[in-house]
Amino acid sequence: MRFILIALTFPVFLFSQIQPERLADFHVTQNRNEVKFQPVLPPLIQRAGAPPAFYDHYWEFGDGDFSFDETPAHVYPKEGIYEVYYLATGKYDNGKAPRSRKKRTSAPAPPRGAVAALNDVLPKKRASLGMKAVRNPRAEEEFVCILSYANQNPVTQSGKLFLFFNERSQTTSHFDFIESRSHYGEEEIAEPLASLGPPCPSGWAGLDIPTNLYELLLPDRFPEVALADLNHKYRRVKAWQFDGMEPGETRNLFISLQATESMVKDTQAIISISGLYISDDQRIVEQYDLELEIVSSHDPNYIAVSQRRMGFRRVHRKTLSYKVHFQNVGEGPASRVQITCTIPGGLSPESLQILDMQPHCPFCPEGETMQSCLDTTLSEDRIVFTFRNIYLPGTRQNGIADKDSTKGFIKYRLSPKRKIKKQHFSARADIIFDNNPPIHTNRAPTRFKPGLSLAPMFGRAVFPNGTGTDHWQAGFAVAPYKPHRLFWQGEVWAGQTAQTTTTDLFTNDTTWFRPIIDAAGHVIDARYDSTAIIDRVQTLQSTRYTLVPLQLRYNLSAFISIGAAGQLHVERRKVTTDETLNSSVRVFDLATGAPLAQYSNNYPSESYTSSDSKWYWQPSVFADVHLGSVRIGPAGGLRAVLPLKPAAQPWLLAFVYWKF
Numbered sequence: 001m002r003f004i005l006i007a008l009t010f011p012v013f014l015f016s017q018i019q020p021e022r023l024a025d026f027h028v029t030q031n032r033n034e035v036k037f038q039p040v041l042p043p044l045i046q047r048a049g050a051p052p053a054f055y056d057h058y059w060e061f062g063d064g065d066f067s068f069d070e071t072p073a074h075v076y077p078k079e080g081i082y083e084v085y086y087l088a089t090g091k092y093d094n095g096k097a098p099r100s101r102k103k104r105t106s107a108p109a110p111p112r113g114a115v116a117a118l119n120d121v122l123p124k125k126r127a128s129l130g131m132k133a134v135r136n137p138r139a140e141e142e143f144v145c146i147l148s149y150a151n152q153n154p155v156t157q158s159g160k161l162f163l164f165f166n167e168r169s170q171t172t173s174h175f176d177f178i179e180s181r182s183h184y185g186e187e188e189i190a191e192p193l194a195s196l197g198p199p200c201p202s203g204w205a206g207l208d209i210p211t212n213l214y215e216l217l218l219p220d221r222f223p224e225v226a227l228a229d230l231n232h233k234y235r236r237v238k239a240w241q242f243d244g245m246e247p248g249e250t251r252n253l254f255i256s257l258q259a260t261e262s263m264v265k266d267t268q269a270i271i272s273i274s275g276l277y278i279s280d281d282q283r284i285v286e287q288y289d290l291e292l293e294i295v296s297s298h299d300p301n302y303i304a305v306s307q308r309r310m311g312f313r314r315v316h317r318k319t320l321s322y323k324v325h326f327q328n329v330g331e332g333p334a335s336r337v338q339i340t341c342t343i344p345g346g347l348s349p350e351s352l353q354i355l356d357m358q359p360h361c362p363f364c365p366e367g368e369t370m371q372s373c374l375d376t377t378l379s380e381d382r383i384v385f386t387f388r389n390i391y392l393p394g395t396r397q398n399g400i401a402d403k404d405s406t407k408g409f410i411k412y413r414l415s416p417k418r419k420i421k422k423q424h425f426s427a428r429a430d431i432i433f434d435n436n437p438p439i440h441t442n443r444a445p446t447r448f449k450p451g452l453s454l455a456p457m458f459g460r461a462v463f464p465n466g467t468g469t470d471h472w473q474a475g476f477a478v479a480p481y482k483p484h485r486l487f488w489q490g491e492v493w494a495g496q497t498a499q500t501t502t503t504d505l506f507t508n509d510t511t512w513f514r515p516i517i518d519a520a521g522h523v524i525d526a527r528y529d530s531t532a533i534i535d536r537v538q539t540l541q542s543t544r545y546t547l548v549p550l551q552l553r554y555n556l557s558a559f560i561s562i563g564a565a566g567q568l569h570v571e572r573r574k575v576t577t578d579e580t581l582n583s584s585v586r587v588f589d590l591a592t593g594a595p596l597a598q599y600s601n602n603y604p605s606e607s608y609t610s611s612d613s614k615w616y617w618q619p620s621v622f623a624d625v626h627l628g629s630v631r632i633g634p635a636g637g638l639r640a641v642l643p644l645k646p647a648a649q650p651w652l653l654a655f656v657y658w659k660f
Contacts, residue, residue, distance in 0.1 A: 024088045024098035028105045033114070034073045035061075035107050041088055042098060050092040050299070051329050051439070054395070056403070058134045058144065060085035062105075064183035064252050065118050066146065068403055075116050076107035085181065085254070087144060089135045089298050091329075097141050097298065100256075120148035120250050123288070128152055129277040131290040137271075138295050139264040143175065143257045145290070149242075149277055150250040158243040159279035162192060162227070163255060164234035167271060171309075174271060174294070175257040177238060184242065184251045192239030193231060196223050196282065219285035223278045226285050230274055267296045268444040269308040270323060293323065296442070300327035300407070303341070303429045305444040312422050312448045313481055316415075320347065320446060321355065323411040324385075324429045326439075330394035334433040337387040339410055344425035344446070349378050351415035358408045359390055374410075385410050392433075422448050422484040451481025453632065459655025461495065461544075468651060469497040471544070477657065482631045485555055489563070491548035496541070506534040513590065516599060525590040526599070535580040545570045561630035564623040567641075574613045581606040619644045624653075634658045 025040040037059060044053040059067045061074045062082030076082065087100045110116075121132035127150070134144040151157040166173040180188065231237065238255075245251065270293055277286045293304035306321035324341060328334045343349055357374060364373035370389060377384040392408060393400045400406065426445035430438040455477040462470050473495035480487050510530040515523050551565035587599035620643040628635025639653040 022096055022098040024086060024101045026084075026086050026101065026103065028084070028103070030108055031073070033108055033111050034075055035105065036071065036073045037084070037086070038071050039086065039088060042095070044090055044092075045094040047092045047094050047297075047299075053090060053092040054329070056089040056091060056135065056298075058087045058089075060181060060254055062183070065116070066252065066254070067119065069401065075110050075114060077110060077116070079107060079109040081106055087134060087142070091298055091300055093298070097138070100142055100144075118250055118252070120150070120252060121146050122148050122150060122250070126152050128284055128286045129275055129288045131273075131275050131288050133290060133292055135298060136293050136295045137174065137257075137259045137263065138298065139259055139267075140261050141259050142178065143259050145255045145257070145273065147253040147255060147275055148250060149245075149253070151245045151247055153284070154247050156247065157245045157279050157284070158241075159277065159284065160189065160196070160239055160241055161186070161253060162230070162237055162239045162276035162278070163273065164230045164237050164276070165257065165273040166235040167233060168235055169233075170266065170271065172260070172262040172265065173235060174260055174263045174266070175236070175273075176260060177236070178256040178258050180238070180240065180256075181254040182240065184245075184253075186240040186242045186253055189239040189241055192237045193227060196227075196278065219283060221285060223282050223285050226276060226278070226287060230276060230287070234274065263294055264296070266294050266308050268302075268304050268442060269294050270304050270306045270321065291323075293325070299442070300329065301325065301431050301439050301441055303427060303441045303444045305427065305446055307446060309447050309449055311481075312451055315420060315448075316418065319351075319413050319415050321411060321413045322427055322444060323409055324431070324441070325407065325409045326431045326433075327407045328392045328394045328433055329396065329406070330433065330436070331396045332394050333397065334392045334394070335388075335390060336434055337390065337392060337408065338432040339385040340430045340432075340438075341383045341385070341412075342427050342429075343381050343383060343414065344427055345381075346416055346420040346423065346425055347414040348417045349380060349383070349414075351413075352376075352378060352383060353413040354410070355413055356409075356411040357387075359387065359392070361387065361390065364388060383412070385412075422482055424448065453479050453481040453659050455479070455657045455659040457491070457493070457655050457657040459493075459653050461651060461653050463649070463651045465649045468649075469542070471495050471497040473544070473546070473653070473655070475546070477659075479553075479659070483553075483555065484631075487553055487555075489548075489551045489553050491546070491551065491567075493544075493546035493548075495544045495546075497544070502538045502540075504536040504538075506536065508532040508534075516587070516596070524596070526596060527588045527590050529586045529588070530583070531586075532581065532583040535582075537578045539576045539578075541574045541576070543572045543574075545572075555630055558631055559628065561626040561635075562624070563626070564621070566619065566621050569618045569620055569643075571616045571618070572613060573616065574611060576611045577609065579608045581608075618648065620648075622653075629659075632659050 022042040027038040027040060029036045039057060041055055046053045057068060057070045059072055062084050063076055081104055083102055083104050085100060085102050088098050090097060122130035130148045132146045137143045147161065149161060165175050270291060272289050272291050275288045277284060295302060303322060303324045310318060324339050326337060361372040361374055364375040372389045375386040375388055393406050395403060395406045424445060424447045426443040428443045429441045432438045457475045457477055459473050461473055473493045475491055475493035477489055477491045479489040512528050514526060514528060516526045517523055546567055546569050548565050548567045551563050553561055553563035555561045582605050584602045585600060587596040589596055620641050622639050622641040624637050624639035626635050626637040636656040640650060641653060642650045
């Protein structure tokens with residue numbers, strides 16, 4: 001009955017896990033000189049216990065401009081056909097993100113004399129390069145990056161734009177390149193890291209009297225150095241050539257990447273991509289690093305960590321950075337935002353360093369204050385950050401078009417404790433806007449890599465009942481580095497017993513009678529006595545090998561460990577035999593008994609050597625206890641071994657080792 005019930009319900013469960021793909025679309029209408037866009041989106045799937053779900057919107061109008069408005073109205077620079085790109089992202093939504101949509105649309109001529117300002121993502125007014133992620137990367141979703149670049153100099157510029165992605169420090173690649181959408185004639189370069197051409201002159205060298213300060217400009221670092229540094233950090237690079245950018249002109253390049261399926265393993269990790277601007281005269285070399293947080297959902301309130309997986313060796317020299325993002329999705333502004341972050345047990349509260357924040361404000365003074373400030377309260381297991389007297393608009397507040405103004409973050413760093421345990425841990429945050437109920441974020445976990453520890457071992461095998469030969473053994477063990485409790489360990493041992501020598505002496509005497517005819521023709525009755533002496537020396541040499549493929553161990557503390565496993569004992573027995581043969585024949589006159597020396601003979605010695613090897617195997621089980629620095633360092637152990645073959649007797653192994 002249970003089997004039938006499972007068979008009937010499993011297809012329903014499977015169907016519930018496979019969500020159909022959702023598609024985004026939009027309508028286009030013209031109103032005189034404007035083109036208006038209206039999204040058509042599938043229903044949101046509300047996440048239980050979360051604030052109301054909503055969509056974020058992103059538009060590329062096909063002329064190099066973009067917008068984050070829900071229903072934008074755009075004036076095109078000239079009449080024509082443009083390809084519009086639209087991407088929607090559900091917040092607090094349990095469904096898959098809708099696929100992006102492209103649609104060609106016609107645009108009317110603009111009003112006479114109308115010049116629309118181009119939106120950009122430059123970080124400051126005089127910057128030459130800026131980047132912005134349309135949304136955080138999520139496994140198997142399209143990721144869009146806006147790259148804005150500008151000519152802030154008095155001469156027309158040509159040059160190259162580079163995008164570096166997939167950090168080498170990560171075990172897997174996070175992005176695949178989909179496409180770039182260019183609107184100013186940018187052309188993709190087949191070999192991005194090829195020669196940049198001749199460098200610019202140094203200062204006044206090779207110049208006539210300079211006509212402007214730009215002719216004296218030198219970059220902060222050489223282009224080759226910048227490219228080499230980024231190529232060392234990232235696996236992938238794409239590049240584009242641009243030309244004819246006038247002074248004061250700003251352009252946008254739109255890039256789509258596909259987040260890989262393997263990205264899900266690094267959810268809540270902080271990664272980065274980098275852009276690089278190099279002018280053809282190599283006077284402008286500007287880099288922009290864009291920090292990204294891999295997410296499992298596009299919730300606006302979340303926490304991320306710099307390392308999802310980290311090695312435990314030299315852990316005290318490492319640090320972890322956390323970044324908590326928050327967004328006011330209410331109908332009015334918030335003046336106080338409180339973020340309570342848990343501190344994982346292995347990290348030190350005293351090591352707290354605040355790295356960055358948004359909105360940026362000073363630390364609060366003692367006592368009451370009316371100025372905007374950040375208050376920090378620290379305890380053993382949590383940090384409370386409180387932004388006081390700020391103005392953080394709500395996304396549903398009237399007159400708020402810039403969604404970035406509704407967002408903020410706090411970024412901080414913690415170091416491991418001196419006696420940190422090798423245990424996985426995680427952090428999370430609770431966010432309170434004014435007096436509203438707290439919003440619980442996801443968890444940002446960090447797992448330690450197993451690492452590898454090698455341990456040379458040396459011991460003495462003892463057979464209490466005299467059933468074997470006591471002997472020394474040497475070997476090595478392989479185990480995870482500095483495990484906390486339960487772990488697996490493998491071992492290989494080799495030993496050799498003392499040589500065993502056996503000496504035997506065999507004598508063989510034979511007598512027979514036969515007449516002899518001497519030189520004069522007389523017949524002499526003779527007796528022949530033959531003696532053969534064989535000296536045989538046999539040497540037995542045993543070489544023993546022990547393989548422990550998988551041993552289960554448990555550290556009771558830093559100084560006591562117990563374990564048990566099965567092992568295979570293989571023995572090679574080599575027997576070497578050396579034989580020496582000495583033989584002689586004595587002849588005697590049978591009548592008188594007198595020796596007949598002329599007919600006697602002593603033969604030369606003959607030596608023979610032979611060897612034979614045989615292999616024997618024997619499975620066994622054992623249990624042992626280790627005392628000392630059992631996680632890392634010197635320790636010793638005593639092991640009781642029970643052979644599984646009939647009539648075989650147990651034996652002991654006492655040993656010492658040092659784990660590195």
